[in-house]
Amino acid sequence: MKIYTxxxxxxxxxxxxxxxxxxxxxxxxxxxxxxxxxANDAIYxxxxxxxxxxxxxxxxxxxxxxxxxxxxxFTSNSIEDAAQIATNNFRLxxxxxxxxxxxx
Numbered sequence: 596m597k598i599y600t601x602x603x604x605x606x607x608x609x610x611x612x613x614x615x616x617x618x619x620x621x622x623x624x625x626x627x628x629x630x631x632x633x634a635n636d637a638i639y640x641x642x643x644x645x646x647x648x649x650x651x652x653x654x655x656x657x658x659x660x661x662x663x664x665x666x667x668x669f670t671s672n673s674i675e676d677a678a679q680i681a682t683n684n685f686r687l688x689x690x691x692x693x694x695x696x697x698x699x
Contacts, residue, residue, distance in 0.1 A: 602648075644684045646670045651688065663688075 640651040650665040663685055671677040 644687055647680055647684060649684050649688070 640653050642649055642651070646668065647670075648667040649663060650667075652662050652664045663681055666677065666681045666684060668677050668680050671680060
């Protein structure tokens with residue numbers, strides 16, 4: 596796991612732990628794949644593609660139902676660049692989701 600991914604996981608874990616209990620949100624990690632975060636019924640998957648951290652909302656079902664909730668990109672100079680990176684990352688995820696999500 597790359598350092599950016601670890602930072603994102605820790606941030607998301609702390610965010611849910613700090614405010615989630617008041618609102619009925621719980622947090623757990625998948626022991627099989629530590630990049631899966633669960634908050635209530637939604638599964639959030641965090642991964643790193645190039646220099647971007649990608650937050651994916653993974654509902655149970657085909658990858659076509661997944662959506663990118665957020666991307667932290669460390670190289671974008673504009674919103675347009677960030678949008679293009681998000682589009683490219685989504686294509687990569689759709690093309691390689693079994694490998695990325697470790698469910699081959």
